[in-house]
Amino acid sequence: MTPARLSLLVVLAVVVSGCGSLSLTAMHNPLYRASAHTSTITARATDTDKGVAEVRIDVTVGDLTACGGSGLLPSLIPCRTNATTQARICTFANPKTPVDCALNLNLGDRRLVTYSTSARNGSGSSASTGAVTYAAGAPLTQVTVSTPFFTITLPWETARPVVWHTGSPSGSSAPADKIDVGFFPDDDITNYRTFTDSLQSVALGAFFSTANQFSKNYSVWTNVYNLWAGPTGADGNGCTHTFSGGAGTISAVTDGDVILHQNAFRDCADIALGGGGTTQTTLSDASWVFTHESGHFLHGLGDEYVGGGNSSVSDPPNIYNSQAACQTSATALSINTAFCTQIGTTGKWRMDDGNPTTMEDRVLTSDWRTASAIAIGRRMSKCASGACY
Ligand SMILES: [Zn+2]
Numbered sequence: 001m002t003p004a005r006l007s008l009l010v011v012l013a014v015v016v017s018g019c020g021s022l023s024l025t026a027m028h029n030p031l032y033r034a035s036a037h038t039s040t041i042t043a044r045a046t047d048t049d050k051g052v053a054e055v056r057i058d059v060t061v062g063d064l065t066a067c068g069g070s071g072l073l074p075s076l077i078p079c080r081t082n083a084t085t086q087a088r089i090c091t092f093a094n095p096k097t098p099v100d101c102a103l104n105l106n107l108g109d110r111r112l113v114t115y116s117t118s119a120r121n122g123s124g125s126s127a128s129t130g131a132v133t134y135a136a137g138a139p140l141t142q143v144t145v146s147t148p149f150f151t152i153t154l155p156w157e158t159a160r161p162v163v164w165h166t167g168s169p170s171g172s173s174a175p176a177d178k179i180d181v182g183f184f185p186d187d188d189i190t191n192y193r194t195f196t197d198s199l200q201s202v203a204l205g206a207f208f209s210t211a212n213q214f215s216k217n218y219s220v221w222t223n224v225y226n227l228w229a230g231p232t233g234a235d236g237n238g239c240t241h242t243f244s245g246g247a248g249t250i251s252a253v254t255d256g257d258v259i260l261h262q263n264a265f266r267d268c269a270d271i272a273l274g275g276g277g278t279t280q281t282t283l284s285d286a287s288w289v290f291t292h293e294s295g296h297f298l299h300g301l302g303d304e305y306v307g308g309g310n311s312s313v314s315d316p317p318n319i320y321n322s323q324a325a326c327q328t329s330a331t332a333l334s335i336n337t338a339f340c341t342q343i344g345t346t347g348k349w350r351m352d353d354g355n356p357t358t359m360e361d362r363v364l365t366s367d368w369r370t371a372s373a374i375a376i377g378r379r380m381s382k383c384a385s386g387a388c389y
Contacts, residue, residue: 022047024127026057026117027208028134031200032162032229034192036109036137042102043117043129050122051094055101057117058087060167064112064135066143066158067170074143075172076253078135078158080112094122109137114167130223131167135160139231157246159253162199162227163207174253176387179298179379180226182254184234184247186261186278196229198260198281203227205287206294212364213356214288217376224383234259239268241276251276255389256298258290269296271309273389288364295359299379301372304352304360306344314375318359320349335370 026043033039041059045052060083067079090101105113112135118128143156161169165178174180183203185195207218207225218225233247236259243251251257255274260281267289269277277293279286295301302312302319312319316333320326326340326349339351350360351370358366368376382388 021049022052022119022121022125022127024055024117024119024129026115026129026132028113028115028132030196031203031227032134032160032196033136034138034160034196034229037107039105039107039113039136040102041105041115041117042100043119044098044100045119045121045127046098047121048096050125051096052092052099052119053094053122053124054092054120055090055099055117056087056119057101057103057115058085059103059105060085060114061105061107062112064110064140064158066140066156067172074145074154074156074158076158076250077169077172077174078112078140078161079170080114107136110140111136112161112169114169116167130165133161133164133166133169135162135229157231157250159250160229162203162229164226164228165223174226174255176389177383178226179224179256179383179388180228180254181294181298182228182230182251182257184230184243184251184257184259185232186259186263187232187235188261188263189281192232194262195260198286199229202260202279202281202286202290206291209287212288214291214358214364214366217368217373218291221380224380224388228254230254230257236261236265236276236278238265241270241278243276256294258293258297267293268309269293271296271300271302271311271313273300273313274298285362285364288358288362288366292358292362295368295372299372299376301359301375304343304350304357306346310343310346310348314372315378316371316374318350318371318375319343321347323349325349326351329371333371333374339370 024045028041045055062080062083064078066074088103114133116131120126144153183199189195230250231246233245235242257276259278267278275297277297279290300313303309327337330337341352356366357369
C-alpha cells in the first residue's frame with residue numbers, strides 16, 4: 001500500500017466540538033484479514049487554529065465467539081470474551097498541521113477488536129470518534145453448546161465484522177439503524193486472502209474516499225454502513241446470485257450482499273431493498289461498479305440507460321412508466337418537470353438534470369442525482385429514525 005493510498009484510508013468520522021476547528025478521523029489497516037497479522041489503528045487529528053495537544057486511542061481486544069442466540073442456536077453476529085483493554089496516548093506541542101497517533105496490534109486467530117479515539121486541542125476542546133469493531137485472524141468454525149441435558153460441538157460460523165459501528169459486540173442480530181453490507185468471495189476466488197485484499201480495495205474506494213464524486217455520499221454517511229465479510233459458498237454468474245452453505249446463513253443476517261469475483265462477466269444485482277449483486281474486483285473502477293450495483297441491491301434503484309434493468313422499487317422511484325408519471329413525481333419532489341426524459345425508446349422515463357448519475361454514467365464524476373439522490377436521502381433519514389428498512 002502506497003503512502004498516497006494510506007491517506008485515503010484515514011477518512012472517517014469527523015466529530016467537532018468547541019470552537020469547531022478540531023477534526024479527528026480514525027481507521028484500522030488492514031480492514032480484515034483471516035490470518036494472524038499486525039493491525040495498525042491510526043487516528044489523525046487536525047486543528048489549524050489552536051493546534052493539537054493530545055490524541056488518544058482506546059482499544060479492547062478479546063476472543064471472537066458466538067453468543068447465545070434464539071433458542072439453542074448460537075448467534076451469527078459475534079460476541080467477545082476474555083477482553084482486555086489498552087490505550088495509546090500521543091502528546092504534541094500544539095502543531096497546527098495534521099498529526100497521527102498509531103497503535104500496532106499483533107492479532108492471532110479469532111480476535112475481535114474495538115477501538116475509539118479522542119483528541120484535545122491547544123485550548124482544551126475535545127473531539128472523539130465512535131467505536132468501531134472488527135474481526136481478525138482465522139474465523140470461528142465451531143461452537144460448543146451446553147444445556148442442562150447435553151453438551152454438543154457444532155460446526156458454526158459467524159459474520160466477520162470488517163467495519164462494525166459498535167462498542168459492545170454482543171448483538172444476536174444485525175442492528176436495524178445501520179445498513180449491513182455483506183461481502184462474499186465468488187467461487188472463482190479460491191484464495192481467501194485475495195478476497196479480503198479485494199474487499200479492502202473496493203470498500204476503501206466506495207465508503208472511505210472523497211477523492212471522487214461517486215463515493216462522496218457513502219463516505220459522508222460512512223457511519224451508517226456496517227461492512228461484513230462472509231465465508232465461501234457464494235457464486236455469481238450474470239444476474240444469478242447463489243448463496244449456499246455458510247454464505248447462505250450469513251447473507252441472511254445482512255441487509256444486502258455483494259459477491260466479489262475475478263472472472264469477467266457483466267455485473268448485475270437484484271433491484272431490491274436488500275438483495276444480492278456482484279462486482280468484478282479486477283476492474284480499475286471496481287469501487288464505482290460496486291457503488292452502482294449497491295444502488296440496485298441496497299436502495300432499489302433502476303438502471304437509467306438503455307439495455308439495463310429499467311424498473312425501480314426505490315422511494316421515490318427513479319424509473320417511470322410514462323412521461324406523465326415522471327412529471328407528477330418531479331412536481332412532488334420539487335424537481336424540474338422538463339428533466340423527465342425517455343430512456344431511449346423503451347417507454348420508460350427518468351429525470352435527467354444533465355449531470356453524470358451513478359445509475360447511468362460509468363464515470364468517477366457521477367453522483368446520485370434527482371430522484372436517486374432523494375431516495376438515498378430518505379434511506380438515511382429512516383436509519384436516523386432507527387430502522388433503515
Ligand atoms: Zn445496473
